[in-house]
Amino acid sequence: MTDHREITERPIRKAVWMGYWTDGTIEHGREHEHWCAVCGRRFIARSERAVVCGSDDCRRAHNRNQPHAVERRLRAREKSCEICGEPFPASRIDAKTCSPACRQRAYRRRVFEKAHSRQLGG
Numbered sequence: 001m002t003d004h005r006e007i008t009e010r011p012i013r014k015a016v017w018m019g020y021w022t023d024g025t026i027e028h029g030r031e032h033e034h035w036c037a038v039c040g041r042r043f044i045a046r047s048e049r050a051v052v053c054g055s056d057d058c059r060r061a062h063n064r065n066q067p068h069a070v071e072r073r074l075r076a077r078e079k080s081c082e083i084c085g086e087p088f089p090a091s092r093i094d095a096k097t098c099s100p101a102c103r104q105r106a107y108r109r110r111v112f113e114k115a116h117s118r119q120l121g122g
Contacts, residue, residue, distance in 0.1 A: 038062055082106065 031044045037051050038058040045054075052058040063069060077090045081098035083105050088098035097103040 083109075 036053040043053040052062045079090045082096045083102040
């Protein structure tokens with residue numbers, strides 16, 4: 001029987017729940033061989049359900065593409081315009097207006113309020 005380590009061209013990672021074992025030994029369980037769903041590298045983990053290797057980049061990429069995370073990001077982009085009240089899909093997370101016309105109205109409102117507060121205050 002051939003050893004899988006001879007076949008693979010990529011380095012093997014020993015991943016555990018919160019980091020790497022430095023000496024390569026596994027305590028409290030068996031080793032399970034997996035292929036990372038993001039980078040494709042072979043790694044050995046203690047869990048049978050491991051999907052990604054232990055690198056931060058792979059973990060972030062995997063979590064970012066989960067259905068619940070995508071749905072939450074899309075929900076965060078559904079906003080209502082602070083000027084006209086129309087719902088709009090925001091292209092930025094800090095968007096407050098639905099169109100350039102509403103953005104201009106908001107700017108003029110801020111300028112007017114600032115000038116008006118100066119007149120009243122002093």
